[in-house]
Amino acid sequence: MSNPLVSVIVPTYNRTDYLKLTLESIKNQTFQDFEIIVIDDGTPNDNNLILCSTFEKIKYIKIENSGGPAKPRNRGMKEAKGSYIAFVDDDDIWLPNKLEQQLAVLEQNPEFGLVHSCCEVIDENGIKTNEIIGRPGSPDVKHGDVAMRMMGNWTLMMPTPLIRKKVIDQVGFFNEIMPPAGEDVEYFTRCSFVSKIFYIDEPLALYRRHSNNISGNSIKYLELPLYLKNVLSEQLERERITKKQYFLLLNSLCKMQIKMIKKGMGKTLKRLFLLDVFWVIKKNNFKLLIYVLFFKRTVL
Structure with a gap:
């Protein structure tokens, strides 16, 4: 059997209800050649394990609690077998054509190593707030050779990037020494110096905004x-x-x-x-x- 084309890495901690919705959104993708790697950051019960056992294509691993998403993501990257890597946190949701649309972009544009998009915002109950985040004033801002435009100004929305494995081989892992906020900004900034980035100007994921968002702790x-x-x-x-x-x-x-x-x-x-x-x-x-x-x- 050949390796799955896409490895989807899902860090999680004690949010089984949200995690179920995230996993269902991956399961319902129009593109199906993927593996799902759920890295549980030390949830103090077996609820996530029980949930993951009801899904196919899931590899579930529990690690000692690290207090942030960097270490779980890194563990997932080490386990990944795919030619492409995607990330989605346990409270966000992919739209059904997310993987199919992004894979088509990278397959047709070999000079790009990463593709991303904006997100539509939902609240803690999954209700859309009529807000789009991650959309620049001009799509060109987040597209192409962005290293000189990105640093200090903007980043990629975490549920959206699809990355070639060869880019990750150059960039390495998420910074586990940083506080559990901004590690995604630091990582994708590093990506911008080794790869051109393709921006799709339509929401391909739903970003859940709630009181426990790490990004809310400014x-x-x-x-x-x-x-x-x-x-x-x-x-x-x-x-x-x-x-x-x-x-x-x-x-x-x-x-x-x-x-x-x-x-x-x-x-x-x-x-x-x-x-x-x-x-x-x-x-x-x-x-x-x-x-x-x-x-x-x-x-x-």
């Missing part, structure tokens, strides 16, 4: 720009970017950090100087700081 994102600076330094060392590009992107990270100022002024200012001791004299940074402090009502 205070943890204060650390993210410094982790992204490490990514930037690695790209310079590997000669994937020039020094001029390095400093342009570093200033994008400073602007990203400035926008977090209302989440913790002292911590934000400290991190700005760790990013770049000259941040305050760089173009428009001080103006942005004043705007965020006194005029902008909501940030990140």
Whole structure:
């Protein structure tokens, strides 16, 4: 028997009701050559195991609780046998043609290593909120060679990317040292430096917004720009970017950090100087700081 073409990795923790809906959305894909790898991050009962036993094509693995999705995703990547890797969290849902549409894109466009899309938002009860997230003002922003546009500005919606295994072989694993927020941003930023990215401007997944979203804990994102600076330094060392590009992107990270100022002024200012001791004299940074402090009502 040949290896499944797509390995779908689902990290989960103690959300069996949501997980059931996620697994059903994978099962109901119009494209069926896949394996599902559910990595349970130490749920203190057997409910997820019992649920997964009712589905075909599922490999269920429980690990010791790590407190975040990075380690479960990495374990899933190590178990994956597919030529393509997809991720979906245990509270999100794929639309039926998600895999079929994305596979067609990558099969027809070999120069692209990753394809993604925007998402439609649902609430904790699965009701659509009439909101689309992850859609740029212009589709070109998130399409093509995006490395110089992405860092510090936007990321990919986690339920949507389909990635060639050879890209993952270059990029490696999710950062398990980071706080459990922003590890997806850091990972897909690394992807942007090794691969062109294809953007489909229609929702292919439903993103569930509820009180337990990790992404809702924006205070943890204060650390993210410094982790992204490490990514930037690695790209310079590997000669994937020039020094001029390095400093342009570093200033994008400073602007990203400035926008977090209302989440913790002292911590934000400290991190700005760790990013770049000259941040305050760089173009428009001080103006942005004043705007965020006194005029902008909501940030990140």
